Amino acid sequence: MRSTIRKARFASLSLAVLLGTVVAGQVKDADLLKPDPNDFLLYSGSYDSQRHSLLKQITSENVGRLQAKWMFHLTGAKDLEAPPIVYKGVMYVGQYNRVHALDAATGRLIWEHFRQPASVGWQRGIGIYGDMVYMVAQDSALVALDRRTGNPIWEARPSQAGKRFQGPMPFAAKGLIIMSGSGQGGGFIEAFDALTGKPKWSWNAIPKPGEPGSETWAGDSWQNGGSPIWVSGSYDPTLNLIFWGTGQPSPDFVGDNREGDNLYSDSIVALDIDTGKMKWHFQNTPHDVHDWDSLEMPVLLDANFNGQPRKLLLQANRNGVYYILDRTNGRFLRGVPFVSKVDWMTSLSPEGRPILAPGHTPTVQGTKTCPSTAGATNWPSPAYSPDTKLFYLIAQEGCGVTYRSTTNFRPGQGGSGTAYMESPDDRERWQLYVRAIDALTGKKVWDYEQVSSFHYGPGLLSTAGGLIFAPEQQGMFTALDAKTGKALWNFNTGGLITAAPTTYSVDGHQYVAISAFSNVIAFALPEAP
Amino acid sequence: MSTSTVTRTVRGFVLLSAACVLSISLHAQRGGGPPAPANAAIGNPAAIAEGEKLYNEACTACHGKDGTGGELGPPVAAQNRRYLRRTDPEIFDTIKNGIAGTQMPPFSAQFTDDNIWKLTAYIHGLRGTAFDTPAQGDAAAGEAIFWTGAKCGGCHMVKGKGNVLGPDLSNLAGSRKVQNIVDALTKVNHKIVADGGTHDATIVANTSYQPVRVTTADGKVVSGILKNEDSFSLQVLGKDDLNLYRFKRADVKVFYDPESLMPHDWDKRLSPAEFQNLLAYLTRLYVPPPPAPPARGGGAPVG
Secondary structure, rough: HHHHHHHHHHHHHHHHHHHHOOOOOEEEEOOOOOOOOOOOOOOOOOOOOOOOOOOOOOOOOOOOOEEEEEEOOOOOOOOOOOOOOOOEEEEEEEEEEEEEEEEEOOOEEEEEEEOOOOOOOOOOOEEEOOOEEEEEEEOOOEEEEOOOOOEEEEOOOOOOOOOEEOOOEEEOOOEEEEEEEEEEEOOOOEEEOOOOEEEEEEOOOOOOOOOOOOOOOOOHHHHHHHHOOOOOEEEOOOOOEEEEEOEEEEOOOOOOHHOOOOOOOOEEEEEEOOOEEEEEEEEEEOOOOOOOOOOOOOOOEEEOOOOEEEEEEEEEEEOOEEEEEEEOOOEEEEEOOOOOOOOOEEEOOOOOOOEEEOOOEEOOOOOOEOOOOOOOOOOOEEEEOOOEEEEEEEEEEOOOOEOOOOOOOOOOOOOOOEEEEEEEHHHHHOOEEEEEOOOOOEEEEEEOOOOOOOOOOOEEEOOOOEEEEOOOOOOEEEEEEOOOOEEEEEOOOOOOOOOOOOEEEOOOOEEEEEEEEEEEEEOOOOOOO | OOOOOOOOOOOOOOOOOOOOOOOOOOOOOOOOOOOOOOOOOOOOOOHHHHHHHHHHOHHHHHHHHHHHHOOOOOOOOOOOOOOOOOOHHHHHHHHHHHOOOOOOOOOOOOOOOOOOOOHHHHHHHHOOOOOOOOOOOHHHHHHHHHHHHHHHOOEEEEEEEEOOOOOOOHHHHHHHHHHHHHHHOOOOOOOOOEEEOOOOOOOOOOOOOOOEEEEOOOOEEEEEEEEEOOOOOEEEOOOOOOOOOEEHHHHHEEOOOOOOOOOOOOHHHOOOOHHHHHHHHOOOOOOOOOOOOOOOOOOOOOO
């Protein structure tokens, strides 16, 4: 009897070895530089942040037959903002203080790692490099775990006192894990050795007195901090540069104490990946008083612009302007509003600096401005399709009323004492759209109205199947025709969605996955098991 | 709104809505009447004004103006919210010590206990509703106006009596301030604007009471209240038959009426005394929250 069981076990073991898909090999730089379309290794899928997948089993012709294949519930989680990442058939998903490794074809749990305390904070997912996956802990630690078991390997913290990591997915590139956050003295970016966790360099968004840019902060206002960096960015290996956005100066809506441009707040910065030295910066909103963080994902594109082959950087900014920059030097090439109402500026200078319209400084009584502080768009990721040459973004039409504190800002008094509301005018109510614009002119090509979604939620995914996967804040997971914006398929996930979708392939079957509130749901065509 | 043409319809329709965007399922933070204040700052106008200043300096960035919610924190005083921390000592403790495992920091280093009580008094005041300060007047006479004179019950329900087209008003005084109720009776489209930073906790019901007219392919028309919609479907409560309808958006034409079904001239339709009496009735509509569940370990054994 015993020997029979042993034999049976041995038989099933050898069968597993023979038939099972072995997840072997480390995630190497080559894998990240030219990702296998079957995997989804980065927050934006690739270093250019186009969020475009070459997978095309699911197409505009057959997407109507897409089915839910599995669902995994993250008990106690909510507001998941993590795009699941996938490496050789294994999915990693989580938020602060938790990681789950799943069989990406079945959703079965392989391992999980929890750190105390249980947390539901907004955090944008798990990084992967070598044999490790990287989790962000709410106590401001970067935690490396073995990707096969979840065993903790090392922990790192910001090397500068008073700084804290925020929620971006740890960004793996060139042997580094790049993190960011805010704290005393303002936002920062810091790179760690991916294998050992040793700090390599850090860059501060707010220069100290005497450093270049410090002259753009009146008095000692630089000490108030701000310019938090809570979304990751993009990487161009040929230029050896990373491109990151930075957040608003502090206090958000009160500029009296901080006369000047307040560099490098609300900017796109290009840093040398080896040293962290800034090569160039472009400030979208100088001396911002509307909380228009420049943390919308910068998308890299090589294209002919005005007849010249150019290395471009594209960004639909929270302030309502779609920017095209030359990413070799940060030079402004074009800026066009991408929402119908942008009333805080009259135009852009040849250098891309906004010429302000009067009457938009926040007051105690409230000041109306379009777009609202929520932004013409926000951190939910855009996408670019090389097939349609369209840039896809989440547009929020509408205006807002911005208030400042009833008293003057006093340094050291905590928060910024301000708020913003939707405009009470019904003609300026908030409404979200998936908007396709010509990537090189910014001209609108089509709109898809996300009915009942009034506040930013999820990001987008483009595929070579001619599709834009566009989840809606109110829980619908929708596939649009990339050319026309026509809805071709939808599924009601039943939970608020604030994450961007990912796609991957296992055993020849393409899947599309979305984190929806506290669940991850994977979809495929009926042929998939 | 959507791609449809917006049209205006004329309705001789009697409807009382407390505020365009209300749902009355809220449980007030009190049980059976206001408890004795835990600190002298509670209910003290000077302390509350001080608390508002402190709140605006330290709290609005996360919790929003007037406690209506912000980018990083939940509303501390929004309508329709069920609070986890309901008593004054609980609010005080949260401000002083923070909430472990969340982004809520302790403020013990920044504020004295005295100032934390002022903040607590301000938040307590923000959460106050009509039940705390009911309007003067003859509530019994107001009740008669509600049911017979103004026929509010033609649309609204109070404790199981009345109709279902408009919001249920059983706990109106426990969920709305007096001024909200006056506005609902006297203002056109008294909409409550969204706070900019609010992150909805989850999918919530559409409580806009948006009037719609839906025309089907075969020419049938259903007028009613929009219960929900997305890009693919609509859910409508029919005005005339009070049936729930479901439509595929692709199959119908939808007209969104810009004006609420709720008449907004009750201050003119009624005499000042009648209006005051109606207000006295409405500001006393209250359902106390259910008793707290038994503490863990108590109650019936689990089999």
